[in-house]
Amino acid sequence: MEERKLTEKESLEVITSMIARTKQRYIGNGNILLMWGYLVVFTTILVWIMLGTTHQNVWNWLWFAIPIMGCSVTPFMARRQERDCGAVTYSDKITSQLWTIFGISEIVLTFMCLGFQFLGDIYCWKAMLTYTLVTAPIAEIAQGLIIKEKSLIIGGIVGLLAGLITICCVAGGIPLYDYWFLPLFIVVFIVMMIVPGHILNYKARRNK
Amino acid sequence: MKELDPLLHSQLRLAVMSILMNVEEADFVYLKEKTESTAGNLSVQLDKLSTAGYISVEKGMSGKRPRTTCAITNEGRKAFEEYVEALRTYLNL
Known part of the structure; x- marks a missing residue:
């Protein structure tokens, strides 16, 4: 593009053309989603195994690995994606x-x-998992709608359904025992974050 | 009839402003790719828009690489809207 004066009609064409070019959306890769997905899944598996084998509540401290590791890495990954x-x-x-x-x-x-x-x-930790199963899917569905990515919307809906079932269990007095609730949590995060993350990465590689 | 803003009535500056109207911020490489301009020419035009207060230019680092990020200012947004309005009267739209 050169630096030159335009006619009024050409001006309009330049504006229209640039608007069209900025509309070519860059969806980005699924690396942040994958990082959070694997972090949550592996931490939950570890907590599940340790609680099941030792029956020591001290293993609940492992939950802190999720915010500490995730929040430390995410800003760097986000900045890199923004740069790309x-x-x-x-x-x-x-x-x-x-x-x-x-x-937050x-x-x-x-x-x-x-x-x-x-x-x-000790049962209060289930409140965190229940809250996560409701709010994370809502955020994911919203993101899926914004970037028009079906895998995020479907994964989010699956997660939200699990979250709503969990709320009903809590309200109905059905105990969220580790032997079924933690595996449910793991499966939901695989469907909600790991699968869409790999799909986004595949699409990003294909678009290059 | 209202006169068209001479600062915006040039191909590359208008292209840059049109892009920045549609995004929150964009870096130099993105603007260069979308406008298909040369780095030297784009740099000169960004300086002109920045001096006029139409855009803000932030120079920083991204990792080990320098990164220039541009965003439209309120003044630039207003100037662009007035330019489009004037264009509509010229073209009887």
């Missing part, structure tokens, strides 16, 4: 803020659960 894309759109900003709100609420809830554990109720 070259531009930040309004929808990118909204999606990022949505996950930030979710992340999870950290606050983790500390609240810890407080309640010291008061003597």
Whole structure:
């Protein structure tokens, strides 16, 4: 493109053409999703195995590995993705803020659960898992709708269904025993984050 | 009839402003690719838009590489909207 004066009609063409070019959406890869997905799944497997074999509640401290490791790595991965894309759109900003709100609420809830554990109720950790199963899918469905990615929407719906069932169990007095609830949590995160993450990575590789 | 803003009434500057109206921020490489311009020419035009207060230019580092990020200012947004409005009257749209 050169630097030259335009006619009014050419001006309009330049504006239209540039708007069309910025609409070519860069969806990005699924690396952040995969990092969180694998982190949650492996931590949950570890907690499940340790609680099941030792019956020591001290293993619940492992849950802290999720926010500590995830929140440390995510900013670097996000900055790299932003650099690869070259531009930040309004929808990118909204999606990022949505996950930030979710992340902050999870950290606050983790500390609240810890407080309640010291008061003597170990069952409070299930509140964190229940909350996660409801809010994370909502954030994921919203992201899927914004970037028009079906795998995120479907994964989010599956997660939300599991979350709603969990709420009904809590309200109906059905105990969330580790032997079925933690595996459910693992399966949901595989469907909700790991599968869409790999699909996004596949699409990103194909588009290169 | 209202005169068209001479600063915007040039191909590359108008292209840059049109892109920045549609994104929150964009880096130099992205603008260069989308406008299909040369680095030297784009740099000069970004300086002109920045001096006029139409865009903000932030120079930073991304890892070990330098990264220039541009975003439209409120003044630039207003100027662009007025330019489009003037264009509509010229073209009887």
